[in-house]
Amino acid sequence: MTRLLLGLTLLIILSGCGRQDPASVTQAAAGFQFPWFGTPASRASYQKEEKGLAHYLAGMVAEFEGETDTAEREYLTARKLQPENTTIATRLGSLYLRNDRLEKALELFQWVEAQAPADIKNSYLLAVLYASMERFDEAVVQYVKVLSADPGNLGALSHLADLYLLQEKLQEGIGIYEKMLESRPDSAVAHFNVGVLYAKAADWPAAIRHLKRAGELDLTNPEVFLALGACHEQAGDLSAAQGAYRQALTLEPANAVLISHMASIAYQLKDLKTAEQWLQKYLSFYPRDPNSYLRLASLWLEQERWREALSLLEGGLALQSAEGNGTDFWVMIGLAHETGAQWAQAQAAYLKGMETDPEALLPVLYAASLHHRQRHFDQAETILREGMKRHPEAPRLLNALGYLYADWGVHLEEAAALIQRALAKEPEEGAYLDSLGWAYFRQGKKEEALALIERAAARVEDSEVFEHLGQVYLSLGRLQAARKAWERALELERKETPLRNKIQSNLRRLKTGKP
Numbered sequence: 001m002t003r004l005l006l007g008l009t010l011l012i013i014l015s016g017c018g019r020q021d022p023a024s025v026t027q028a029a030a031g032f033q034f035p036w037f038g039t040p041a042s043r044a045s046y047q048k049e050e051k052g053l054a055h056y057l058a059g060m061v062a063e064f065e066g067e068t069d070t071a072e073r074e075y076l077t078a079r080k081l082q083p084e085n086t087t088i089a090t091r092l093g094s095l096y097l098r099n100d101r102l103e104k105a106l107e108l109f110q111w112v113e114a115q116a117p118a119d120i121k122n123s124y125l126l127a128v129l130y131a132s133m134e135r136f137d138e139a140v141v142q143y144v145k146v147l148s149a150d151p152g153n154l155g156a157l158s159h160l161a162d163l164y165l166l167q168e169k170l171q172e173g174i175g176i177y178e179k180m181l182e183s184r185p186d187s188a189v190a191h192f193n194v195g196v197l198y199a200k201a202a203d204w205p206a207a208i209r210h211l212k213r214a215g216e217l218d219l220t221n222p223e224v225f226l227a228l229g230a231c232h233e234q235a236g237d238l239s240a241a242q243g244a245y246r247q248a249l250t251l252e253p254a255n256a257v258l259i260s261h262m263a264s265i266a267y268q269l270k271d272l273k274t275a276e277q278w279l280q281k282y283l284s285f286y287p288r289d290p291n292s293y294l295r296l297a298s299l300w301l302e303q304e305r306w307r308e309a310l311s312l313l314e315g316g317l318a319l320q321s322a323e324g325n326g327t328d329f330w331v332m333i334g335l336a337h338e339t340g341a342q343w344a345q346a347q348a349a350y351l352k353g354m355e356t357d358p359e360a361l362l363p364v365l366y367a368a369s370l371h372h373r374q375r376h377f378d379q380a381e382t383i384l385r386e387g388m389k390r391h392p393e394a395p396r397l398l399n400a401l402g403y404l405y406a407d408w409g410v411h412l413e414e415a416a417a418l419i420q421r422a423l424a425k426e427p428e429e430g431a432y433l434d435s436l437g438w439a440y441f442r443q444g445k446k447e448e449a450l451a452l453i454e455r456a457a458a459r460v461e462d463s464e465v466f467e468h469l470g471q472v473y474l475s476l477g478r479l480q481a482a483r484k485a486w487e488r489a490l491e492l493e494r495k496e497t498p499l500r501n502k503i504q505s506n507l508r509r510l511k512t513g514k515p
């Protein structure tokens with residue numbers, strides 16, 4: 001009977017019912033007379049079945065024509081005539097599912113499941129319905145049921161894998177996708193999705209392998225290359241990440257976020273010229289973005305191009321003044337003047353930053369630091385004390401004042417207490433560990449100082465930390481260790497600064513035996 005029904009459906013479709021009035025076609029289908037081959041005693045039952053099938057057929061035709069209301073009426077009539085027929089119930093449930101009438105669909109599918117638990121088609125539809133209702137665990141049960149009966153059902157495999165991806169059940173999802181790929185090794189979508197799951201599981205080699213294959217199979221999907229680039233980054237291969245991101249940009253050349261990220265990648269690779277090019281390109285998309293002005297200026301300052309940086313910052317400050325307070329610009333302008341050894345102009349810029357935003361910490365810290373390095377201890381103390389009136393527990397201010405006192409050789413007990421308060425808030429901060437170690441060293445607590453400064457040197461690659469470490473080693477008679485520490489400090493302090501001169505002097509005196 002099923003074959004006869006399908007044959008009749010195809011006959012009606014192929015005969016051109018799509019070109020007729022939908023109502024007339026449905027009416028004709030509902031009136032179709034099936035041939036009778038039974039006995040007279042069962043004729044009444046057969047006629048009821050015949051009418052039910054006719055209305056079912058009429059519903060299919062109406063559904064094909066897009067007449068969903070008519071299709072529903074015909075299916076409901078068919079169900080009244082054949083209330084035990086699971087095929088009719090499944091078809092009506094499918095109609096409800098497509099029209100987002102999920103509760104009605106659920107009622108029918110659950111009824112069919114109770115009547116015919118081995119009906120795999122119904123299980124599949126029930127799984128789709130549960131997923132639509134965000135009842136994911138129940139959807140998984142139904143897909144597993146389908147796959148138990150039909151292990152090669154790629155549709156069920158795909159949907160189940162997607163559910164695992166959505167639920168972040170990583171290993172289950174990976175297993176399903178890998179099974180899918182045995183049958184469909186050239187599925188770009190499957191390679192992409194399993195690559196994402198491997199990435200979530202931090203299995204970077206497997207993620208990269210699948211994402212690469214997805215990119216080979218589908219050269220038009222930028223998300224594949226974005227994911228591949230991110231995985232290469234996580235694996236520590238920035239050059240490969242750069243290559244993947246370039247492929248993504250060929251597909252999305254106006255992706256400004258990615259362009260900005262490319263600048264960061266180039267900077268990490270120490271390719272300052274390329275980083276500059278990417279930042280310039282980003283600024284062509286967002287010419288008023290303040291952060292890009294600051295990033296580009298910082299890049300130029302690393303190259304001693306402080307005049308260019310000043311010009312850029314002054315232009316950016318003019319834009320920023322209309323949209324914000326510009327404090328960060330004043331700090332960067334101060335740094336540009338410092339790079340050019342224009343100390344007075346640098347201090348003026350920092351003071352302007354403090355005036356612009358009295359609550360800001362950065363201009364306070366930079367102004368005090370410049371005074372400190374110039375050995376203007378009184379001025380540095382005044383600035384830090386003023387800052388602490390507004391931010392009495394700011395760890396960077398506590399550390400800055402404590403280190404100032406330690407370096408100055410005054411208020412050493414207070415210096416240690418201030419730095420300890422900073423460390424209580426950020427106990428693994430290398431700069432604070434070094435400051436406290438230096439305060440202890442100035443108090444004559446050499447072993448305590450050594451333990452702290454060694455911890456600091458393990459956390460931060462800073463020339464001043466290694467210079468301090470050399471001093472402590474020297475005081476303990478560990479001359480070889482002192483030499484190694486100062487050599488490392490010299491490698492880190494590449495510019496000609498007073499600190500570099502001091503390190504070189506230390507090494508010369510050590511070499512001549514006059515430490």
